[in-house]
Amino acid sequence: MKNVNELKAIHEKMKDFIALRTPEGKAEPGYRHVLVCGGTGCHSSGCDAILKALRASITAHGLDEKTTVIVSGCHGLCALGPLIIVYPDAVFYELVEVDDIEEIVTSHLMNDEPVLRKVYHEAIIDGKMVPYRETDFFKYQHKISLRNCGVIDPECIEEYIGRDGYMALAKSLTEMKPADVIEELKASGLRGRGGGGFSTGMKWSFAAAVESDKKYVCCNADEGDPGAFMDRSILEGDPHAVIEAMAIAGYAIGADEGYVYVRAEYPIAVNRFEIALNEARQHGLLGADIFGTGFNFDIHVRLGAGAFVCGEETALLASIEGKRGEPRPRPPFPAVKGLFGQPTVLNNVETFATIPQIILHGAAWYGTMGTEKSKGTKVFALGGKIKNVGLVEVPMGATLRDVVEKVGGGIPNGKTFKAAQTGGPSGGCIPASLIDTPIDFDNLLAIGSMMGSGGMIIMDEDSCMIDIAKYFLDFTVEESCGKCSPCRIGTMRMLEILERITNGQGVPSDIEELVDLGNHIKATALCGLGNTAPNPILSTIRYFRHEYEEHINDKKCAAGVCKALLEFVINDKCKGCTLCKRKCPTDAITGEVKELHVIHQEKCVKCGICYDICKFAAIDKV
Amino acid sequence: MKKKMTTVPFQGTAEQEKQLHALIAEHCGTPGAIMPILQKAQAIYGYLPIEVQQIISDGTGISMSEIYGIVSFYSQFVLNPKGEYAVSVCMGTACYVKGAGAILDRLAAIIKVDPGEVGDDGKFSLDATRCIGACGLAPVFLVNEDVYGRVEKPEAVDGMMKKYME
Numbered sequence: 001m002k003n004v005n006e007l008k009a010i011h012e013k014m015k016d017f018i019a020l021r022t023p024e025g026k027a028e029p030g031y032r033h034v035l036v037c038g039g040t041g042c043h044s045s046g047c048d049a050i051l052k053a054l055r056a057s058i059t060a061h062g063l064d065e066k067t068t069v070i071v072s073g074c075h076g077l078c079a080l081g082p083l084i085i086v087y088p089d090a091v092f093y094e095l096v097e098v099d100d101i102e103e104i105v106t107s108h109l110m111n112d113e114p115v116l117r118k119v120y121h122e123a124i125i126d127g128k129m130v131p132y133r134e135t136d137f138f139k140y141q142h143k144i145s146l147r148n149c150g151v152i153d154p155e156c157i158e159e160y161i162g163r164d165g166y167m168a169l170a171k172s173l174t175e176m177k178p179a180d181v182i183e184e185l186k187a188s189g190l191r192g193r194g195g196g197g198f199s200t201g202m203k204w205s206f207a208a209a210v211e212s213d214k215k216y217v218c219c220n221a222d223e224g225d226p227g228a229f230m231d232r233s234i235l236e237g238d239p240h241a242v243i244e245a246m247a248i249a250g251y252a253i254g255a256d257e258g259y260v261y262v263r264a265e266y267p268i269a270v271n272r273f274e275i276a277l278n279e280a281r282q283h284g285l286l287g288a289d290i291f292g293t294g295f296n297f298d299i300h301v302r303l304g305a306g307a308f309v310c311g312e313e314t315a316l317l318a319s320i321e322g323k324r325g326e327p328r329p330r331p332p333f334p335a336v337k338g339l340f341g342q343p344t345v346l347n348n349v350e351t352f353a354t355i356p357q358i359i360l361h362g363a364a365w366y367g368t369m370g371t372e373k374s375k376g377t378k379v380f381a382l383g384g385k386i387k388n389v390g391l392v393e394v395p396m397g398a399t400l401r402d403v404v405e406k407v408g409g410g411i412p413n414g415k416t417f418k419a420a421q422t423g424g425p426s427g428g429c430i431p432a433s434l435i436d437t438p439i440d441f442d443n444l445l446a447i448g449s450m451m452g453s454g455g456m457i458i459m460d461e462d463s464c465m466i467d468i469a470k471y472f473l474d475f476t477v478e479e480s481c482g483k484c485s486p487c488r489i490g491t492m493r494m495l496e497i498l499e500r501i502t503n504g505q506g507v508p509s510d511i512e513e514l515v516d517l518g519n520h521i522k523a524t525a526l527c528g529l530g531n532t533a534p535n536p537i538l539s540t541i542r543y544f545r546h547e548y549e550e551h552i553n554d555k556k557c558a559a560g561v562c563k564a565l566l567e568f569v570i571n572d573k574c575k576g577c578t579l580c581k582r583k584c585p586t587d588a589i590t591g592e593v594k595e596l597h598v599i600h601q602e603k604c605v606k607c608g609i610c611y612d613i614c615k616f617a618a619i620d621k622v
Numbered sequence: 623m624k625k626k627m628t629t630v631p632f633q634g635t636a637e638q639e640k641q642l643h644a645l646i647a648e649h650c651g652t653p654g655a656i657m658p659i660l661q662k663a664q665a666i667y668g669y670l671p672i673e674v675q676q677i678i679s680d681g682t683g684i685s686m687s688e689i690y691g692i693v694s695f696y697s698q699f700v701l702n703p704k705g706e707y708a709v710s711v712c713m714g715t716a717c718y719v720k721g722a723g724a725i726l727d728r729l730a731a732i733i734k735v736d737p738g739e740v741g742d743d744g745k746f747s748l749d750a751t752r753c754i755g756a757c758g759l760a761p762v763f764l765v766n767e768d769v770y771g772r773v774e775k776p777e778a779v780d781g782m783m784k785k786y787m788e
Contacts, residue, residue: 044756044769078758226753227715264661264698265754302654303661305696306752322654324695340653383716383757390758424715457715471718481695608724612775 001284002292004170007161014162021151023133025088031066032109033087034058037150039074039236040229040268041390042081050082053101063109073237073272075150077137079389080120085132085150092120092132122409137388140406142369144377145193145230145353146393149237154272157279160240166285168356169244172251173293176359181252182208185355187363189375194220194311194348195426195452196528197374197441200355203345206335207253210343215255217246218339218346220316221262221269224308225424226475228455230379231349233391235262235269238353239276243286243299245352248359249345250297258299259339261316264306274301308425308479312527313346315481326483327527348453350379370396374440384421384457387412397438400430404458415460419543423452425472425479426532428539429465448539450532464561465544466551470498472536480530487530490521494537502562506552511541560621563606570597573618580610580619625694628702630744632673639677641666646681656684656692660699669700697752705740705747707786709733710764714753717761721776725761726750728776732783746786 001007019025020033036042036051051071058067075083080094084104091114093104100118107113114129122135132138143149152159160166172181186201207215219242223231235242246258262270277299280286288296302320309315310325317339319325338344354376358366370376374396380403383389387409394403400420404410411417419429422439428449430437437443441451459468473495482488494517497510518534525531541548550556557565570580576594588604591597599610599619611619645662649655659678664670670693679686693699711717711726726748730736733746740747756762759771763779770782 040754041756041758044754044759044762044771078756081758224752226713226718227757229753229757265752302657304698305657305661306698307696308752319657320654322656322692324691326695381757383760384719389716389760421715455715457719459719463719468719471715609777612777 001290004174004291007166007170007291010158010161011164011167014158018152018159018162021087023090023131027088030112032089033068033070034109035070035072035085035087035150037073037075037081037083037085038071038268039078039081039150039233040266041074041078042083043268045081047082049098050084050096050101053098054084054105057101057105058109061105061110063105067109070153071155072152073149073154074233074391076141076146076233076391077120077388078391086114089114090131090133091129092123093118094120136406136409137390137392140398140402141393142377142395143393144357144369145234145241145350145379146237146391147357148241149233149391152238154237154239155275155279157240157276157283157285160238164360165240165356166244168359169247169251169285170291172248172359173291173295178208178252178254181248181359184359184363185252188358188366189363189370189373190351190354190358190366191374191441192348193350193354193378193453195225195423195450197451200347200351203335203347204249204252206333207255207338207343207345210336212254212343214257214340214342215253216339216342216344217249217253217255217258218317218320218334218344219246219258219260219352220311220313220346220348221260221266222304222311222316223263223266223349223453224311224479225426225453225455227383227424227457228381228453230381230391230454232263232266232269234349234353235266235273239269239273240280241353241356242273242349243276243280245347245355246299247286247290247297248355249347249352251295253343253345255345256296256298258297259302259320260299261302261304261310261320264303270301270303277301307481308475309481309527309529312529315527316346317344324481326481327529329526350454371438371440373442378439378451378454380454380456382408382456382458385411385415385460385463386458394439396440399436399438401435403439403456404435408458411458411460415462418459418461418463419465421449421457421459421468421472421536422455423450423532423535424455425475426450426529426535427452427455428535429459429468429543430539431543433543448535448542450535462559462561464557464559465540465547466498466502466557467559467561469537469540470495470502473498473533476529476533480533484524484526484530486521486525487527487533490517490525491530491533493517494521494534498537501548501551502557503564504551504555504562506548508552510552511545511548514538515541563608566606566621567601568599568604568606568608568611569620569622570599571618571620572596573616575616575618577615579613579615583609583613585609625701626738628669628671630703630740632671634667634671634673638666642674642677643681646678650682656682656689660689660693664699669703671701702738702740702747703744705735706745707765708747708749709735710749710751712752712754712756712760712762712764713750714757714760716757717753720761721773722761722763724776725763725773725779728779729763729783732780732787 084093315325581589
């Protein structure tokens with residue numbers, strides 16, 4: 001693109017077309033956009049077949065002129081996929097099956113009568129349908145990083161431009177000096193979304209201040225935190241936002257080359273991102289002399305190879321250089337000495353996706369959202385024992401209660417909320433007593449957890465906190481790169497203690513030993529992953545010490561998870577069907593037909609098969 | 623997890639070796655190219671036995687110890703071939719709290735292969751994988767490209783595995 005006017009021309013051409021999908025959207029009667037979610041969640045639940053059937057049906061009924069079918073990125077409600085959304089009426093269909101397509105096309109698209117039985121169940125109130133945006137899951141959200149996800153076709157750059165795409169790059173290159181861009185970011189208060197929460201503007205200013213012929217901009221898309229998938233969704237649903245922001249970063253610090261380091265486990269994201277890179281190059285939004293300003297910038301993609309530690313910045317850079325992904329001591333920080341020894345800015349996907357909006361609307365606008373020290377919004381991946389499993393974006397300062405009860409829809413099956421785990425293997429558990437804590441970077445640290453990348457796993461009364469702590473520690477032990485001994489050996493020793501406790505061999509001194517070891521690892525490990533590895537244990541000891549004591553002293557697991565501490569016994573609901581007796585692998589169950597059966601504890605290996613298969617709820621875990 | 627060397631004899635073809643040499647030639651000179659080379663080599667052979675690492679070492683001039691150091695570091699590089707049916711169970715947090723551990727045990731018992739290994743007949747391999755991002759469908763396991771989600775109880779896998787067992 002030689003100048004900004006070319007960009008504006010595309011924007012002018014596309015903006016009303018895209019606006020049809022917003023609340024202000026208008027369309028000729030009968031004209032519709034039908035969006036099929038093509039995110040990884042919906043892909044796994046079979047959206048390809050849905051798409052094929054939908055296209056065939058639309059053509060068969062002669063609706064091609066009146067209907068545009070779009071494959072979009074993730075809408076957030078992954079548990080209800082495959083999803084279809086019809087605009088401008090904003091009708092949201094859930095759990096769509098191929099057999100439903102014909103009815104949706106003939107009834108809704110041809111006769112304006114939405115198929116109520118497939119409409120998102122929360123959008124049906126007293127038998128009447130409301131636009132999906134008015135349901136709890138959507139109405140409490142505020143989307144900045146995710147603003148285009150599920151709205152545009154990520155494989156069409158013109159749709160992105162129709163949503164003001166690349167306007168922030170144009171504004172930066174033609175109306176702002178590099179220092180102005182950095183000042184705007186500093187003023188906005190944006191903090192890195194990858195976990196650390198460091199000021200993005202400060203980071204950029206350090207790299208800008210170093211004199212060097214060669215600098216790099218890197219994007220951390222090595223989203224290894226189990227349970228977090230916002231970076232993947234952004235790359236899949238709005239890849240151009242990341243490309244645009246990386247180019248802005250290049251301009252601000254004086255770099256002409258960028259790398260995106262993305263997990264190889266995300267094939268759809270990698271594919272969409274590469275398509276987006278090619279489109280950007282074809283439109284002259286990457287490459288030489290962008291907008292005729294003399295600014296050059298291009299981006300390479302590098303795939304990870306399954307090492308959690310590569311999410312740590314120095315390890316990530318080592319991996320791009322073709323080495324084992326091991327962290328190194330800092331300073332020097334990457335802003336001074338990073339990729340191939342050159343000054344490097346490294347930000348996370350969600351951070352980058354926020355930046356074009358800040359440049360376009362200004363720091364003051366961004367500052368109206370969030371808390372004093374944590375501005376803007378944060379994306380959370382809600383998972384575990386919660387109704388609305390999926391991706392949500394809320395303003396910083398929203399309480400855990402808002403997220404769990406309003407957006408998340410509460411706990412399923414009539415169970416009660418026990419704790420939320422944030423920050424993955426680096427974070428901790430927040431107990432129900434702190435459910436009204438406003439979520440921001442500093443509050444989470446103060447209560448012994450951390451923001452991390454935004455994974456949020458909800459647990460109910462059936463979750464054992466020691467089992468959860470063990471799960472995360474097991475993860476850390478496996479993923480420890482082995483370079484420093486506190487992390488390599490220390491976490492292993494902690495895991496051994498936890499295994500002892502869950503096997504019923506814990507001793508009273510174990511709790512203090514865990515705390516002591518944990519604090520030493522925090523103080524002495526080389527990198528951020530080791531420093532934070534004890535958090536899941538320390539935070540569960542802090543809030544659920546009684547569960548540890550119960551495991552150690554009473555040899556009981558109240559949640560019924562730690563099998564070594566359980567006894568399976570048969571109650572008087574037993575009908576004597578003999579199913580459990582036949583299935584028991586160790587012949588530990590005896591009893592005649594139509595008589596009460598008995599489990600012999602000395603033979604029982606606590607595999608739980610009897611408990612799972614009993615049709616009469618006649619087996620108790622005590 | 624410690625990686626075990628394979629006991630399956632190397633059966634690379636001349637055609638595969640030709641592709642590998644072309645790949646090395648294409649990437650030689652790019653900074654940090656060893657990672658993409660290993661990734662694509664694994665795509666050609668399905669795994670990275672010592673024989674393949676040796677060809678890459680000879681072609682790039684990078685020492686065997688360095689290459690083996692990289693291969694053994696990253697969990698995605700595998701030293702064992704995958705089975706005809708590669709079974710993998712997602713062990714992400716969302717799947718774990720919904721009972722993925724019991725599903726892994728059940729699968730191991732049915733196909734008689736321990737996690738991280740391939741059966742002697744080469745029919746099945748079993749892996750516990752990191753989060754595959756289908757948290758909305760938790761718990762999830764895969765057989766090659768087929769996704770099985772919302773596995774309510776460990777016994778449910780018996781029926782799902784039936785068609786692969788014949």
